[in-house]
Each structure stands twice: as C-alpha cells, then as structure tokens.
Amino acid sequence: MRKDAQRNIERLREAAVSAFREHGLEVPLEQIAQRAGVSPGTVYNRFGGRDALIDAVMPELIEARIQEMMERALAVPDPWDGFAAYVTSLCEMQATDPALNDAVSRRFPDAARLTEICDAQMGRARGLIDRAQAAGSLRADFAVQDMAFLLWSTAAIVRATAGIAPLAWRRSLALALDGLRPGAAHPLPVAAMTDEQVKLAMIGLGPRRAR
Known part of the structure; x- marks a missing residue:
C-alpha cells in the first residue's frame, strides 16, 4: 500500500x-x-462503509474496557456485589462515552467484530449471574438475556436525559437492581427471550439508515 x-x-x-x-x-x-x-x-x-469503520476502531477499545470491568467484578468477594458492580460499570461506561453506549447497547449488529465481542461479554456475564444465584442473592429466574434490558433502558435514559439530568440513569438502575433481589420478588409473567429474539430486537433498535 x-x-x-x-x-x-x-x-x-x-x-x-x-x-x-x-x-x-x-x-x-x-x-x-x-x-x-x-x-x-x-x-x-x-x-x-460505517459498519466496517466501526469494526476497524471500536472492538479493541471496548474489549479492553469490558475485560477490566469483568476482572474487577470477579475480584469482589460478595457474589451480589460483584454482579451489581459489573452492571453498574457497564452503565457508567454508557453514560460517559456515547460510542461505547451505542456499542454496548448493540445498536449496530452489522459490525461483525463488535457484535462478536458483545456476545462474548454476555457469555462471561453468565458466570457472574450463576455465582450470585448460587449464593441466593440474585433472583433465580434472572437470565443472561435479561442483561439486555438493563443496557437498553440505560442507553435510552442516557440519550434522553444527557442535557437535563445526566445522573438520572443511576436512579433507574438502582430501582432495577433492587428488583433483581430474591425474597419479595413476584414470579415473572413470561420466559426470558432467546438469544435469537435478543438479536432481532437489537436490529430493531438500531438506527434506520441506508447501507
């Protein structure tokens, strides 16, 4: 060249x-x-095009950040605190970096390498979930696919409140995390989405643009 x-x-x-x-x-x-x-x-x-450009610059940025968050979470002795710390770190990243917010909330599924990293992140998160559920500190019916709801809702809140109440996402997340504790939680009315359903939903959430 x-x-x-x-x-x-x-x-x-x-x-x-x-x-x-x-x-x-x-x-x-x-x-x-x-x-x-x-x-x-x-x-x-x-x-x-855009997806290839995203794949050329974003994967290495997000992979290192997510790996660091995962290692910190696994080092927390209490399983619930480790799980909550990981989720909170992801949401903090969404709130402070627009590019990583778009990446973590999976708005560009055609960026293949980035999507691969996000899929791997969900797989690693399963270990934190299993650990917290085994300790009885995370409701047993929470599935790794449900992580998508936390990230999607945070992404939307961050975009809607950035110039108005930039910390509003913390209140929403705290309410969501409280709902994940066992005990008084009511049974969930429907099953968790499948991986394929999550993928299709991500595509629907993505920007409408010409390829």
Whole structure:
C-alpha cells in the first residue's frame, strides 16, 4: 500500500475514534472525513462503509474496557456485589462515552467484530449471574438475556436525559437492581427471550439508515 494511502487510513481511524466518542456511532461519515482531511469517498474506498469503520476502531477499545470491568467484578468477594458492580460499570461506561453506549447497547449488529465481542461479554456475564444465584442473592429466574434490558433502558435514559439530568440513569438502575433481589420478588409473567429474539430486537433498535 502506498504511504499516502496508509496515512489516510490512520487519519481516518483517529478521526473516527474522536468523532464516535464525542457524538456516538451515528456521527455522519462526512464529518469524520472532514476531520481526517480526506474526501468522503475515501471512507468508503478504504473501509467500505460505517459498519466496517466501526469494526476497524471500536472492538479493541471496548474489549479492553469490558475485560477490566469483568476482572474487577470477579475480584469482589460478595457474589451480589460483584454482579451489581459489573452492571453498574457497564452503565457508567454508557453514560460517559456515547460510542461505547451505542456499542454496548448493540445498536449496530452489522459490525461483525463488535457484535462478536458483545456476545462474548454476555457469555462471561453468565458466570457472574450463576455465582450470585448460587449464593441466593440474585433472583433465580434472572437470565443472561435479561442483561439486555438493563443496557437498553440505560442507553435510552442516557440519550434522553444527557442535557437535563445526566445522573438520572443511576436512579433507574438502582430501582432495577433492587428488583433483581430474591425474597419479595413476584414470579415473572413470561420466559426470558432467546438469544435469537435478543438479536432481532437489537436490529430493531438500531438506527434506520441506508447501507
């Protein structure tokens, strides 16, 4: 690859990271191209479109953050506190980084590598859930697929209240976590969604845009 082409790719990667983290993953590609000092067509020529650009810059950012959160949660001796700490850390990440909010709430399922990392995150979360349920501190009918509800609701609350009440998501999350404790909890009226249903719901939540 020519040196000028390689420089354009690096500029686009850097511009994409900064633009995504400021505005989320829906930021116009033209704005990213402008930041990089290249034409909009260069984005498509070098990456093929938004999903490929997301996959080029986001996976390594989110994978390291999630792994760090998981390790901290597993180090907490109390199973409930470890589970709650992990969920809270994910939601804090959603609240402070628009790009990671979009990524964790799975709004771009066509970004294959990013989706793969998020799927793996759900698999690792199952261990925290099992540990808390075995200790009797998390309601037994909570399923790993139910994690999606916590992340989707936080994503929506963060976007709706960012300029009004930026900590409102903490109240919502606290109410949700209280509802996950056993004891006085009522039986759930329907079964947990399947993995396929979660995937289809994620696609429905994603932005309506031309490919």
